[in-house]
Amino acid sequence: MKKEKLIKIMKEIREAASDILTSPNFLSSDNNIQHGNISVMKHSKKVACASLALCRALRIKADERAIMRGALLHDYFLYDWHTPEYGGFWNLHGFYHPGRALKNAEKEYALSDRERDIIRKHMWPLTIVPPKYKEAWIVTMADKYISTTESIHFIKAARARKQRYIDL
Ligand SMILES: [Fe+2]
Numbered sequence: 014m015k016k017e018k019l020i021k022i023m024k025e026i027r028e029a030a031s032d033i034l035t036s037p038n039f040l041s042s043d044n045n046i047q048h049g050n051i052s053v054m055k056h057s058k059k060v061a062c063a064s065l066a067l068c069r070a071l072r073i074k075a076d077e078r079a080i081m082r083g084a085l086l087h088d089y090f091l092y093d094w095h096t097p098e099y100g101g102f103w104n105l106h107g108f109y110h111p112g113r114a115l116k117n118a119e120k121e122y123a124l125s126d127r128e129r130d131i132i133r134k135h136m137w138p139l140t141i142v143p144p145k146y147k148e149a150w151i152v153t154m155a156d157k158y159i160s161t162t163e164s165i166h167f168i169k170a171a172r173a174r175k176q177r178y179i180d181l
């Protein structure tokens with residue numbers, strides 16, 4: 014994505030969701046790792062940017078406000094899923110966190126049906142029932158793309174560190 018385009022999208026997200034972006038709980042998710050060394054907060058912002066960009070690239074007429082806000086809240090589970098308390102790596106976080114995120118988001122925000130669908134279904138096919146709205150399909154796809162790039166980047170960085178060690 015071109016830098017100017019990204020800056021424009023980020024500005025639009027700030028305008029549509031300043032309440033979410035400045036809320037203590039959302040800011041606290043910067044302390045929880047999502048993939049590699051990327052926090053849940055940064056991951057959520059990246060997914061929001063990628064979702065809006067994808068929607069526009071495909072020229073899909075959609076509720077962009079729901080896309081931005083739903084994407085920011087899609088992983089609003091508010092815990093570190095890597096800790097033993099939540100079962101570590103081999104836990105059922107992948108299956109359960111959309112429900113937890115939705116419960117947390119509903120306590121703080123008046124969500125639309127589309128925003129609810131985005132949060133509840135973003136892990137499809139793990140969540141079995143597929144998204145109902147196109148907005149949820151867009152965020153689901155963007156989330157998978159961003160999650161994959163974050164994981165690949167982390168693996169490559171780890172390999173590079175190992176290689177440097179071997180070169181010594
Ligand atoms: Fe998720």
Ligand SMILES: [Fe+2]
Pocket residue numbers: 056060087088156160
């Ligand atoms: Fe995610």
